[in-house]
Amino acid sequence: MPATIKIPNALRQFANGQVEFDTAAPTVGQALAELTLEHSDLTPHLYRNGSELRNFINVYLNDEDIRHLQGLDSPLKDTDVISLVPSIAGGSGQGEGSLWICLALGF
């Protein structure tokens, strides 16, 4: 039985509504690469600049954050489960000279 990536609710619309993605990839990084190759619309939500995993995405291998393992090089075995769990972040950036995005439409 292959390893499985659990696709979070918020991203399923970019994966044809799929809840899970099975993979025989040898590492977590390669499994995610397979996922985005199959569903390219996921790429901008998972990666910055096409290759750097966004810092608000936490990748768990079974119940362990991959930062505490070997990161994207963490090896996979059959029946492993990869979960993508967001951190929710934001803020005004007031006082940091942030650029305001002000694009409400139709109001």
Next chain:
Amino acid sequence: MIRFSRQHIEAIKKHGERDYPHECCGLLIGMVLEQGDKRVFETYPISNAREEEHKRNRFLIRPEELLRGERYAQERELDVVGFYHSHPDCEAIPSQYDLDHAWPTYSYIIVSVREGRANQLGSWKLEPDRSRFNGEEIQCCLENFKPPELF
């Protein structure tokens, strides 16, 4: 469109005022209706997990807090449909940092809190290609209103 009761709007504003001059944050618990409209049944305050020195202009909801909120919602056969946070002494519009860290599908409520008093409040959704936020209409009880006319 996202639908709230006045009570929920007031709860978000009060949270923003209580945490001023820091940013507050929390979850919106509810359900997605037909055509993607959302109905909020509960607000779920969360302690801003950013470091003390950054709480004035940043917020963070840790993944374990989000998972806890999701479990809470699922026990009630509901979902996390969005998030709220405050902008102390700033407009209720998303910053570049908000845009960089946003997730699709969810609604993002921002309340402006000036000198400790909450005023403007708006809802925003990320464009699927991540290029920008779009304003989302808010319906509150019997009264319809839209994001603040800042534009």
